[in-house]
Amino acid sequence: MTDQAVSESTAPESMPLRVRLALYELDGVTLLVLPAVLFVAVLFVYPFIYGFLLSFHPKAGDWLANYRKFFSDPFLYDTIAATLWLAVPATLINVLISIPIALRVRLMRRRRILTTILVIPITLGTVLIAEGLLNYLGPQGWFNRSLMLFGFGGPVRLVHNYTGVMLSLILSGFPFAFLLTLSYITGIDPSLEHAAATLGAKPRARFGHILMPLLAQGLAINLCLSFVQTFSVFPSAVLLGAPAGATRVISIAAYQAAYEQYDSSMASAIAMIMGFCQLIVVALILSARSFFYRGAVGAGKG
Amino acid sequence: MSAQKSASERLWAIVIWALVIFFIVNVVAMIAAVVVNSFGTRWFAAWLPAAFTTRWYVSAWQEFQLHDVLIVTFEVVGAVVLLSGLLGVPAAYALARRNFPGKQFVILLFLLPMLIPPITFGIPLATVLYQSHLGGNMSGVILANLVPTVPFVVLVMIPFIEQIDPRVEAAARVFGAGTVQLFFRILIPLLAPGILAALLLVLVRTIAMFELTFFTAGPGSQTLVVALYYAVYAAGVRAGQSIDAMAVVYMLTTLVWLLIALRFVDPTQIVTRAKREAAH
Numbered sequence: 001m002t003d004q005a006v007s008e009s010t011a012p013e014s015m016p017l018r019v020r021l022a023l024y025e026l027d028g029v030t031l032l033v034l035p036a037v038l039f040v041a042v043l044f045v046y047p048f049i050y051g052f053l054l055s056f057h058p059k060a061g062d063w064l065a066n067y068r069k070f071f072s073d074p075f076l077y078d079t080i081a082a083t084l085w086l087a088v089p090a091t092l093i094n095v096l097i098s099i100p101i102a103l104r105v106r107l108m109r110r111r112r113i114l115t116t117i118l119v120i121p122i123t124l125g126t127v128l129i130a131e132g133l134l135n136y137l138g139p140q141g142w143f144n145r146s147l148m149l150f151g152f153g154g155p156v157r158l159v160h161n162y163t164g165v166m167l168s169l170i171l172s173g174f175p176f177a178f179l180l181t182l183s184y185i186t187g188i189d190p191s192l193e194h195a196a197a198t199l200g201a202k203p204r205a206r207f208g209h210i211l212m213p214l215l216a217q218g219l220a221i222n223l224c225l226s227f228v229q230t231f232s233v234f235p236s237a238v239l240l241g242a243p244a245g246a247t248r249v250i251s252i253a254a255y256q257a258a259y260e261q262y263d264s265s266m267a268s269a270i271a272m273i274m275g276f277c278q279l280i281v282v283a284l285i286l287s288a289r290s291f292f293y294r295g296a297v298g299a300g301k302g
Numbered sequence: 303m304s305a306q307k308s309a310s311e312r313l314w315a316i317v318i319w320a321l322v323i324f325f326i327v328n329v330v331a332m333i334a335a336v337v338v339n340s341f342g343t344r345w346f347a348a349w350l351p352a353a354f355t356t357r358w359y360v361s362a363w364q365e366f367q368l369h370d371v372l373i374v375t376f377e378v379v380g381a382v383v384l385l386s387g388l389l390g391v392p393a394a395y396a397l398a399r400r401n402f403p404g405k406q407f408v409i410l411l412f413l414l415p416m417l418i419p420p421i422t423f424g425i426p427l428a429t430v431l432y433q434s435h436l437g438g439n440m441s442g443v444i445l446a447n448l449v450p451t452v453p454f455v456v457l458v459m460i461p462f463i464e465q466i467d468p469r470v471e472a473a474a475r476v477f478g479a480g481t482v483q484l485f486f487r488i489l490i491p492l493l494a495p496g497i498l499a500a501l502l503l504v505l506v507r508t509i510a511m512f513e514l515t516f517f518t519a520g521p522g523s524q525t526l527v528v529a530l531y532y533a534v535y536a537a538g539v540r541a542g543q544s545i546d547a548m549a550v551v552y553m554l555t556t557l558v559w560l561l562i563a564l565r566f567v568d569p570t571q572i573v574t575r576a577k578r579e580a581a582h
Contacts, residue, residue, distance in 0.1 A: 025400040036393035044415045048534045051426025096329040106319045125510035127531045132332035232419035264429045
């Protein structure tokens with residue numbers, strides 16, 4: 001439609017402006033989009049640009065002082081490694097385990113009960129999961145008591161360390177990854193698999209040659225969204241982890257710069273570094289996807 | 303698909319279901335632990351507390367000023383729901399009905415605040431809000447929470463509006479309906495289920511939105527989830543049961559709305575409806 005409008009744009013100059021604009025489908029109805037666009041521009045785009053520029057106006061030193069400080073102080077630059085060390089395994093576990101489970105669940109008749117239960121941890125959010133796990137995984141919690149009951153040895157330390165944060169990332173991240181995978185898998189036409197089965201393809205071959213190529217697009221997006229979420233872990237890293245040690249993630253460094261040192265320039269610099277790290281990983285995942293599979297992706301739900 | 307299932311296939315199925323059940327058992331146990339603790343008198347080195355009581359709810363209500371916190375929460379959530387509907391629905395209508403130049407760019411503009419996590423854009427946003435003296439009070443909290451919810455309403459509503467035949471509107475015009483009449487007597491009734499679903503999801507998301515509220519709230523503008531964070535952060539200052547009583551209040555306020563929302567939408571939509579747009 002847009003192409004058509006553009007080709008007609010050679011209309012004579014004598015036409016009233018209203019008519020010429022209408023050829024581009026710009027009229028009163030189109031204007032309805034403006035309030036929302038202005039809102040996002042003022043409260044999302046502008047703060048981002050402002051933060052980017054602010055990060056080059058440090059409290060002291062030249063324009064790159066914030067970034068130089070970040071990459072020369074191990075207390076600061078180690079947060080990237082600490083965050084990756086949590087985010088990468090959590091993302092891989094959540095997304096990869098979601099595939100076989102979604103493949104099984106799509107055959108289920110009453111899927112809705114399961115999906116409803118899984119929506120609950122997403123809805124409750126990380127703060128409540130942190131408080132719940134502090135009870136549940138604590139040295140006297142039900143989990144450790146069960147371990148001892150079944151003879152797996154003494155209480156295991158599961159909170160206030162790396163494990164606690166990892167478990168909370170799985171608890172909140174797995175349902176998200178699963179529901180996303182499920183929606184992609186149910187979008188694949190089952191007759192494609194039936195055809196392959198009729199031609200004698202074993203389940204493994206059907207998975208490798210039919211499902212995986214169709215799922216590649218969805219999986220790449222799932223990996224990106226799951227990674228971006230786990231990379232910005234904050235409440236559970238503070239409450240369930242060791243915020244001064246193993247789980248001092250990059251969002252804690254940004255928070256401390258903003259609300260403990262009141263250095264909004266440094267905080268913006270750390271936020272920009274965080275965004276840049278997420279961008280790099282997303283770009284890596286998307287380029288790996290095109291390396292892994294090239295071809296029509298339209299057959300999936302997409 | 304094949305008539306006979308081999309032993310390994312059956313084993314694989316058992317492993318998968320065991321994983322699912324293990325996960326659900328842990329989620330349920332985690333929530334149950336919070337609920338049981340909030341009603342327990344003393345819980346030490348045992349499977350269950352020594353006795354049960356409801357006094358932690360009374361003490362939580364007083365200690366954490368839950369009355370004030372709940373009022374702030376509902377004021378923030380109400381304003382966010384209303385404003386994101388007012389801003390989002392007309393924008394979705396324009397995007398569903400018109401193919402203007404730059405439409406793809408506008409959709410990308412709405413996708414970004416939903417795809418970029420709140421922590422990343424929250425700090426620059428809070429800086430700007432504090433500089434314009436909007437940070438630390440209710441208006442700042444509402445504005446910050448609107449950043450992901452307005453695009454959410456837009457992206458959820460576009461397919462809803464697209465499925466309404468434009469000829470219905472044209473027919474109303476032919477019979478002499480003005481724009482206002484068209485809006486209130488044709489569009490609103492037809493779009494009501496979609497608007498209701500979108501706004502209920504906004505409601506649930508806003509009650510649980512921690513990061514943006516945390517960055518912009520001052521002492522008098524904390525919502526329930528931020529108050530809960532501070533209580534858990536300062537654990538040891540108050541009794542654990544009292545914190546858990548607050549956690550139960552938080553869970554109830556969230557889950558009641560979630561249950562209502564689930565009557566109108568499929569759970570997978572909560573995650574995927576808008577995200578699926580990203581696949582294009």
